[in-house]
Amino acid sequence: MFLAIKEIKREKLRYGLIILMIFLVSYLIFMLSSLAVGLASENTQAIKSWNTQEVVLNKNANVSMNQSTLTKTDLKKADIGNNEALVGENAVVAKHAKRPSVSSQFLGVKKSQFIYKNLELVSGKKATKNNEVTVDQDFKVKGYKIGDKLELNGSKKKYKIVGFVKNAKINIAPIIYGSMTTWKKLRQGMPDVQASAIISRTKGYKYNHENAKTYPVKQFIQKLPGYTAQNMTFELMIGFLFVISLIIIAVFLYILTMQKMHNFAVMRAQGIPSKTLVGATINQSIILVAVGVILGLIVMWITAMLLPAAVPMSFTPSIMIIGSVGMLLTGIIGSLIPIRSILKVDPAKAIGE
Amino acid sequence: MAVIELKDVTKVFGTGSAQVKALKDVNFQANKGEVVLIMGPSGAGKSTFLTISGSLQKPSSGLVSINGKDITKLSAKQSNNSRLNKVGFVLQAYNLVPFLNVQEQFQLVDKVKKQGNLSKEELTDLLKQLGITDLVKKYPNELSGGQQQRVAIARALYANPEILLADEPTASLDSKNVEEVGKLFKDLAKSHDKAVMLVTHDPRLEQYADHIYNMMDGKMAKKK
Numbered sequence: 001m002f003l004a005i006k007e008i009k010r011e012k013l014r015y016g017l018i019i020l021m022i023f024l025v026s027y028l029i030f031m032l033s034s035l036a037v038g039l040a041s042e043n044t045q046a047i048k049s050w051n052t053q054e055v056v057l058n059k060n061a062n063v064s065m066n067q068s069t070l071t072k073t074d075l076k077k078a079d080i081g082n083n084e085a086l087v088g089e090n091a092v093v094a095k096h097a098k099r100p101s102v103s104s105q106f107l108g109v110k111k112s113q114f115i116y117k118n119l120e121l122v123s124g125k126k127a128t129k130n131n132e133v134t135v136d137q138d139f140k141v142k143g144y145k146i147g148d149k150l151e152l153n154g155s156k157k158k159y160k161i162v163g164f165v166k167n168a169k170i171n172i173a174p175i176i177y178g179s180m181t182t183w184k185k186l187r188q189g190m191p192d193v194q195a196s197a198i199i200s201r202t203k204g205y206k207y208n209h210e211n212a213k214t215y216p217v218k219q220f221i222q223k224l225p226g227y228t229a230q231n232m233t234f235e236l237m238i239g240f241l242f243v244i245s246l247i248i249i250a251v252f253l254y255i256l257t258m259q260k261m262h263n264f265a266v267m268r269a270q271g272i273p274s275k276t277l278v279g280a281t282i283n284q285s286i287i288l289v290a291v292g293v294i295l296g297l298i299v300m301w302i303t304a305m306l307l308p309a310a311v312p313m314s315f316t317p318s319i320m321i322i323g324s325v326g327m328l329l330t331g332i333i334g335s336l337i338p339i340r341s342i343l344k345v346d347p348a349k350a351i352g353e
Numbered sequence: 354m355a356v357i358e359l360k361d362v363t364k365v366f367g368t369g370s371a372q373v374k375a376l377k378d379v380n381f382q383a384n385k386g387e388v389v390l391i392m393g394p395s396g397a398g399k400s401t402f403l404t405i406s407g408s409l410q411k412p413s414s415g416l417v418s419i420n421g422k423d424i425t426k427l428s429a430k431q432s433n434n435s436r437l438n439k440v441g442f443v444l445q446a447y448n449l450v451p452f453l454n455v456q457e458q459f460q461l462v463d464k465v466k467k468q469g470n471l472s473k474e475e476l477t478d479l480l481k482q483l484g485i486t487d488l489v490k491k492y493p494n495e496l497s498g499g500q501q502q503r504v505a506i507a508r509a510l511y512a513n514p515e516i517l518l519a520d521e522p523t524a525s526l527d528s529k530n531v532e533e534v535g536k537l538f539k540d541l542a543k544s545h546d547k548a549v550m551l552v553t554h555d556p557r558l559e560q561y562a563d564h565i566y567n568m569m570d571g572k573m574a575k576k577k
Contacts, residue, residue, distance in 0.1 A: 002464050003450075010452035010492070266448040269409055271437025271512070272465050273430075347436075348409040350444055351400050351520055 003280035004287055015288060018252050022292025023299070025245040026327050029238060030300040033319045036234030038312035042172045043227050046107075047199075047217065049167035050085075050115055054205040055220045056198035059213035063223035065089045066105075066171075071192045074212045083202045085113035086195035088183035094135075094176060095151040099143050104135075105173045106152060108183025108195075115199065119177060124163030130181045134163040136174035141309050150176070152186060171224055172312070242330055249334030253285055257338035261345060268347035277342050282335045289331030293324045355382035356515050356548040357406060362415030364401050364571075375401040376412065377571040383548040385515065388539050388561055391552045392576075393568030399552045400520070402568065406550065407440050407518050408432045419516065437466050441509030441547075443519040449493040449504055456489040458508045471511050482544070483507050483537070499530050506537070510545060517541070517549045523558060535561035 008015045041048075056078070061068035066089050080086065088108035095101045109116045111128070119126055119134060124146045127134045133150065139161065149158040159178060168175040180195070187193055198207065206214045215223075222228050257264075264277055297320055304315035364376040375398045383389045393399050404410045405417060408424050409432075417424050419439050427435060436442075449458055462470055471479060480486045483503040493501055502522065509517055519538070523531045539561045542549040551558060559565060565577040 002461065006457060007452040263448070263450060266444060267450065268433075269407070269436065269442055269444070270509075271433050271435075271440075272461070273433055276465055348404040350442070350448065351404050351407075351409065 001279075001283050003276070004283035007280075008284065008287060014256075018249075018288050019292045019295070021248055021252075022245065022289055022327070022331075023295040025241060025248065026293045026296030026323065027299055029241045029245075029323050029327065030296055030320060031303070031313075032234060032238050032241065033323055034300070034304070034313040034315050035311075036231065036238065037316065037319055038314035039172065039234075040227070040231055041314055042169045042312050043224050043230075044221050045167045045169040046175055047170065047221065049120065050118070050199055051201050052199050052217045052220075053203040054200040054214050054216060056200070056205075056207045056212050056214045057196070057220075058211045060211065063215055063220060064225070065197045065220075066091060068196045069187070069190060069193045070195050070197065070212055071210075072194055073192075074210045075194050075198075077209050078198060078207050078212070080113075080198065081202075082114065084198055084200045084205070085115040086110055086180065087115065087197050087199055088180055088187070088193075089170075089196040090183060090186045091173070092152045092176065092186065093154075094139075095154070096144065096148055099148065102139060102142060102144075103173055104176050105170050106176045106178060106183060106186055107170075108180040108186075109177055110180055114201065116177070119163075119165045120167055122164045122166050124161070127162050127178055130179045131157070131159055132162045133159045133176045133178040133182075134165050135161055135176050136168035137164045137166050138169065138174035140164050152176070155186075157185070242326055245327060246330045246334050249285060249289065249331050250337045253281065253335050254338045254341075257281065257341055261341070262350070264342055264345045265347055265350040268345055269350040274343055274345075277345075278339050281339060281342060282332060285331045285335030286328065289328050293327045297324065356385050356420060357550075358382040358416075358418050358421075359402075359406065359412075360416040360418075362405060362412045362417060364398075364405060364410075365413040374571050376405070376573075379415070379571075379573045381406075381566060381573060383516070383550055383564070385546045385548050386542055387563040388542045388549045388551065390558055390562035390565045391550060391568060391573075392554060392556070392559075392565060394554060397568040398571040398573075399554075399568055401571075402573070403518055403520055403550075403552045406516075407442060408435045437512060438469065439515050441512060441514035441517045443502070443505045443509050443517065443522055445521040445524055449501060449508070451493050454490050454492050455485065455496075455504050455507075458504065459511050462508065462512050466512055469513055471513055476507075476511060479507055479510060482540070499526065499533075502526075502534065503537075506541070510541065510547070515547060517547050519549070519551045519553075521553055521555075522551055523553060523555045528557065531555065531557045534558075 057065060057068040058070055090106045092104055092106045093101050094104050122137050144161060146161055148161045151158060208214060304313060307313060359379055359381040362376055362379040366373045366375055391399055391402060405412050411425050424435055453461060483506060485500060485503045488500060523534055526534060535558050538549050567574050567576045
């Protein structure tokens with residue numbers, strides 16, 4: 001550590017530039033990771049808040065709750081216990097004369113079932129009447145207030161906002177929770193339809209009857225429109241960033257090591273063991289990456305504070321810890337590349353030069 | 354008994370038609386308190402002699418012993434320890450660690466050799482003797498060539514070795530400084546009881562040597 005710290009302190013500009021580069025890469029990794037998790041969370045927030053384990057849908061709906069309809073016949077033999085809830089989903093545009101329109105998902109739920117019972121209110125109360133709705137707090141961010149009356153999909157019927165709830169997004173759209181009766185009205189022309197899905201909190205719950213088919217929640221989430229493609233894109237970008245940071249660290253340390261080969265030969269001639277020189281290189285890499293990552297975290301934290309709430313970023317400790325550990329490992333791996341050259345240095349080269 | 358002794362040492366580089374005999378049956382010895390000069394033109398084998406004496410490489414044949422112990426059979430780690438404990442190097446370009454100040458050059462030795470180094474008082478005396486007491490906070494690039502060389506000597510002696518090997522110590526010095534360095538090595542050999550071996554082609558150092566060896570085409574002959 002002695003050699004590592006002394007050299008960094010003496011060569012501030014050189015090592016400062018490396019730290020700057022590591023900081024930029026780590027900042028970008030944190031930014032993309034936060035964005036990836038934020039977007040993924042907005043796809044699945046509601047599903048996770050319900051603690052969903054299994055989802056029963058119409059088998060012809062291509063695992064899409066929005067496309068699914070379950071009729072009386074389909075649900076005839078369904079065992080709807082305390083851990084199951086019927087949900088009716090319909091994509092709607094919520095309109096208000098003085099507020100911006102919001103593309104949302106209307107979810108019809110039953111008051112007697114767990115989804116309704118477990119709604120996490122931020123303010124107001126849960127909707128109890130057919131003309132009342134409880135909406136995601138995203139509406140609040142967009143300027144909506146309790147008491148505002150919404151028009152859904154251009155119908156003249158108005159629905160009064162009586163409360164705001166959190167963790168109520170699905171497919172990146174805010175949810176409007178209302179009654180099943182309202183949902184059925186929105187699904188005009190399908191008189192026999194009872195729900196879009198059965199949501200079950202019981203692992204292993206199975207109901208396959210007529211057109212109904214049960215899917216594990218993981219499969220259901222993977223099939224959410226755009227979810228897998230979006231996550232894979234982010235994973236690919238973050239993966240590449242790690243590879244780029246590995247190359248940057250390795251190349252810089254390799255060049256620095258090559259420039260110091262004569263010094264290493266001299267130190268080896270004087271009896272300084274290889275392990276001291278190798279240790280100094282690894283420690284140097286750890287210090288550079290740690291400083292770069294800490295700077296990245298600080299700037300990321302400031303960024304998260306300044307960004308508007310509309311940007312779907314999730315600045316969670318787990319992402320930061322995983323990103324930081326990943327960068328440190330990358331730094332250590334990067335420092336291993338020049339080590340081979342250090343171990344091979346010939347102390348006799350120090351003589352006569 | 355000689356501190357360092359080379360018996361019938363031969364060093365061959367390459368094979369077949371590219372084979373070069375850098376050292377041919379070299380016999381040499383140096384005692385504590387003496388300054389020994391190894392002289393010869395470029396390509397005579399002086400550097401090879403120095404690397405073998407300093408345990409930086411092994412001879413093709415022959416015996417090299419320090420305090421009677423054969424060092425040709427040592428492992429790489431043991432050779433490293435031997436260099437750290439028994440041999441101090443003063444290299445041609447002084448070769449101080451560029452990012453450490455003078456004081457830190459000694460601290461580096463402390464980091465790798467925990468015991469047997471000079472005490473604080475002994476180091477203070479040595480720095481005084483070398484006239485570099487005021488330079489302890491300076492970095493190598495802030496020192497003149499002569500000052501760097503004195504620091505390199507101090508660093509080599511700090512680990513308290515029995516042998517001090519210097520490679521062309523006067524290569525870039527004027528006559529006045531050569532005289533100073535010559536006297537200094539002679540004083541150090543006597544006052545610190547070290548065997549000082551100077552590899553040089555500078556005849557101005559001859560007057561400070563107790564023994565002089567001449568090297569020519571890999572062969573060594575005692576001149577004085």
